[in-house]
Amino acid sequence: MNAIEVHQVHKSFGKVTALAGVDLAVPQGEVLGLLGHNGAGKTTLVRILATLLAPDSGRVVINGHDVVREPVAVRRQIGLAGQHAAIDDALTGRENLELVGTLYRLGKATVGVRAREILERLSLDDAADRPVRTYSGGMRRRLDVGASLVGRPSVLLLDEPSTGLDPVARLELWGLIRDLTADGTTVLLTTQALEEADYLARDIVVLQHGSVIAHGTTAELKARLGHTAITVVIEDHADLARAGGLLAGISAGEPEIDTATTSVVIRMAEGSSGLATAVRLLDDARISIADIGVRAPSLEDVYLSLTDAKGALR
Numbered sequence: 001m002n003a004i005e006v007h008q009v010h011k012s013f014g015k016v017t018a019l020a021g022v023d024l025a026v027p028q029g030e031v032l033g034l035l036g037h038n039g040a041g042k043t044t045l046v047r048i049l050a051t052l053l054a055p056d057s058g059r060v061v062i063n064g065h066d067v068v069r070e071p072v073a074v075r076r077q078i079g080l081a082g083q084h085a086a087i088d089d090a091l092t093g094r095e096n097l098e099l100v101g102t103l104y105r106l107g108k109a110t111v112g113v114r115a116r117e118i119l120e121r122l123s124l125d126d127a128a129d130r131p132v133r134t135y136s137g138g139m140r141r142r143l144d145v146g147a148s149l150v151g152r153p154s155v156l157l158l159d160e161p162s163t164g165l166d167p168v169a170r171l172e173l174w175g176l177i178r179d180l181t182a183d184g185t186t187v188l189l190t191t192q193a194l195e196e197a198d199y200l201a202r203d204i205v206v207l208q209h210g211s212v213i214a215h216g217t218t219a220e221l222k223a224r225l226g227h228t229a230i231t232v233v234i235e236d237h238a239d240l241a242r243a244g245g246l247l248a249g250i251s252a253g254e255p256e257i258d259t260a261t262t263s264v265v266i267r268m269a270e271g272s273s274g275l276a277t278a279v280r281l282l283d284d285a286r287i288s289i290a291d292i293g294v295r296a297p298s299l300e301d302v303y304l305s306l307t308d309a310k311g312a313l314r
């Protein structure tokens with residue numbers, strides 16, 4: 001059964017079309033990564049799912065409840081950690097969580113127990129009784145995610161949970177989200193980073209200008225993009241075509257040859273160590289390398305591969 005179903009949702013703000021007919025579904029207990037650049041429509045969709053904004057048309061159903069007709073029932077099912085944290089700086093971490101519990105109309109005893117459980121789970125117990133204004137960015141973000149857990153939601157909406165965090169705080173938050181998703185909570189999380197979706201989600205939907213341009217599992221995306229991209233800049237322009245031919249032998253898919261930068265980009269299948277092989281192949285053929293770089297595929301690569309071959313991953 002699907003915990004989240006989105007059918008043909010449209011939303012405009014004046015002349016701006018934020019969502020141009022979005023369809024997606026998240027099976028119960030699964031994590032969906034909604035990937036897209038700034039302005040793609042991610043937050044608009046999250047706000048509609050959270051009953052904070054009404055769609056112009058289309059239908060959204062969460063655990064069998066329609067967000068427009070049964071907003072109260074939907075709110076009982078969901079937790080939301082937004083891009084702009086709804087945390088009060090002057091209150092302590094514990095007080096913030098207790099406030100949320102009170103808003104959920106949980107009894108005083110339950111509020112206390114839940115706040116304690118969550119603070120422990122977030123590794124914030126030491127800082128629990130300090131005002132939030134003394135927290136680091138990573139601690140605040142963990143608290144924000146924690147606040148979305150107070151009502152024990154079966155569906156969790158996380159809008160760009162790690163944007164703006166330093167790498168260490170980001171890894172901590174990823175660990176926390178993984179723990180949460182391991183216990184069967186359905187999660188929709190938005191992100192601008194393919195690696196984040198890859199780490200946290202099984203299914204990915206790519207949104208661009210309010211439309212879904214790809215959907216599939218992270219494995220399918222990677223099979224298409226390769227595990228890593230290797231860019232080799234060739235010293236002598238005359239060697240470029242020959243280098244491309246040689247590197248085609250180890251590339252997953254056709255190499256991209258860029259005459260403007262005298263470079264060849266190849267994509268490696270998961271697990272293969274292409275860098276050493278690429279260097280050896282070119283060296284054996286007496287082709288000089290001006291520069292070489294390796295990087296994980298990014299959202300840009302997804303867009304590029306989709307403009308090569310229009311259509312969904314499946």
Ligand SMILES: Nc1ncnc2c1ncn2[C@@H]1O[C@H](COP(=O)(O)OP(=O)(O)O)[C@@H](O)[C@H]1O
Nearest residue numbers: 013016018036037038039040041042043044045
């Ligand atoms: N309240 C609003 N009023 C006017 N335009 C908005 C509003 N909210 C979002 N938009 C516009 O809708 C588009 C999608 O925005 P948003 O959903 O915030 O994208 P994302 O979260 O992917 O960055 C953008 O062009 C944005 O400027």
Ligand SMILES: [Mg+2]
Nearest residue numbers: 042043044083
């Ligand atoms: Mg947003």
